[in-house]
Amino acid sequence: MNEADRDRAVELVQQAYAEGRLGSTELESRLERALTATCADELRPIVADLPDETVRLWSLGGRLTRTGAWPVPRRLRVESEYGRVRLDLSRAHIPHRRVDIELRLTYGHATIIVPPGAGADIDGVHAAWGRVTCRTPARPRLGGLDVHVTGNLPYGRLTIRASRK
Secondary structure (H helix, E strand, O other): OOHHHHHHHHHHHHHHHHOOOOOHHHHHHHHHHHHHOOOHHHHHHHHOOOOOOEEEEEEOOOEEEEOOOOEOOOEEEEEEOOOEEEEEOOOOEOOOOEEEEEEEEOOOEEEEEEOOOOEEEEEEEEOOOOEEEEOOOOOOOOOOOEEEEEEEOOOOEEEEEEOOO
């Protein structure tokens, strides 16, 4: 089991508590079990009844654009064969401290615009012949949005930058 699995379980439990789906006693119990788990099998029952929805956006050759006050899910999977993707998080409604974005760009191009103070971790992005440009720090400032980008860009391109506003 890796730390990312444990962190994900802890975050799901905390989110469920913040949304009122768990009481404080249940929160404490689940957090203790998550933090002392030694394998992934011990984490599964802790989060089995908690939603962890991934929203999927897909395009073959067109444009995928999200701007303005759009609701950003906790997990977003974006797939584009030849198209262009633009995700502007600078004015979006983001109820989470962390957002995970998984990209599958065969030949496409993605631009992700983050709000000031946000960080973008791109360590999980694999670009064979593609190109990745990140103009933001990997870690957010205190209280800033934490964006984790993973995925595969065989020939695709990814640009991440902070909002100019």
